[in-house]
Amino acid sequence: LDEWQYRQGHGPCLDASVTGDTLVVSDTGTEERWPGWATRAADAGIGSVVAIGLPIQEAVVGALNLYGARPHTFDAETVELARTFAAYAAVALANAHLYASTATLAEQMRSAMESRAVIEQAKGIIMGQRRCTADEAFGILAKLSQDSHRRLRDVAAALVGRATAGSR
Structure with missing residues (x-):
């Protein structure tokens, strides 16, 4: 699904990486923001998605993507926990980028x-x-x-x- 987004140039992962926002797709079967992607996700057995933009400096962007098999897999507490993890991941990625x-x-x-x-x-x-x-x-x-x-x-x-x- 990520590769499909890269080829198409849009989708929750790409949008989250560019904006730094957290984007929640509660149900891929009813998602309207990215209809082509949502259809592919549903066909692949993905019911819900959380894409969290990573706050990395300079021109480096990224997102943490969580995929759920069922719709409404991710409640508010899970999304907040994922945001916390994403912040730590962003530090690690920023350090790796700085090292490189x-x-x-x-x-x-x-x-x-x-x-x-x-x-x-x-x-x-x-x-x-x-x-x-x-x-x-x-x-x-x-x-x-x-x-x-x-x-x-x-x-x-x-x-x-x-x-x-x-x-x-």
Whole structure:
């Protein structure tokens, strides 16, 4: 049912995730807000649904979905308990998102530092060979990159590789 909502672009799960609201479908057999989804849910043996939007920061959205086999499965107390659980789940998801974002940033920083190092090495090689300034050496590297339609880092790495090949 969730996959169907993703394909259609609407349904209680998606609406709850976007709004952060708690949406209760007491009886899929009489639900009118999402008629196509409700028919599929009823056909799948789902009688009721609670979709709770997770309050996650940034551009991350999500929802906790509870499915009941019978209509009117979820009373007010159960919905409130599910909201409490959803708040804890949102903290866990926010932490996981923060960890993943931080790990991605660290990898990007590591890659940038490696790129910078090899570019600086290539500039040094060019400066030594051509007796030019660092800015002129960078200009030569940039032109080689453009002319060969290759990334600057790749051009620099190839130059450093050629320069160090004889020293091995």
